[in-house]
Amino acid sequence: MEAQSVNISWKIMMVPHIVVLIFGLIWTFAPSISVGQDLHSFIGQPWLDFVASNAKLASFISLFGRVLGVQLIVLGIMAVAITLTAYRRGEKWSRYVFLTANTLGWGSGLAMEGITGVIPVVIIEAVMLLIAYVGLVISARAILTKASI
Secondary structure, three states: OOOOOHHHHHHHHHHHHHHHHHHHHHHOOOOHHHHHHHHHHHHHOOHHHHHHOOOOHHHHHHHHHHHHHHHHHHHHHHHHHHHHHHHHOOOOOHHHHHHHHHHHHHHHHHHHHHHHOOOHHHHHHHHHHHHHHHHHHHHOOOOOOOOOO
């Protein structure tokens, strides 16, 4: 039987992992939204103006954004799968994976969006990192003191 703290924690951990999937879908199917917002904030030129003046480069950047989106979708699916299986069972390795992956994933996103200056996305990423940490803290005692098999 899963500990109550792990039962609460895995549900909390689903939030940032589903948001990764949503970000992946946006980057994959509407890269001009994410890329355009970052570009406009960083260089001050609207995406459509950039496309008009740099069509080939804009095409490459969109392709790059779509590839990033597919990678985020894959990562999100894997995170959800691990959350619903190993993390839900309280396996230690999954906790360490989520501690590392959420710190590096959301942290690098925070750094990039902080540099480009897209404050709404910075806020979303900071909240997702905080939610992940709350989920990890809630289950820490139950998972870390659980006897290994």
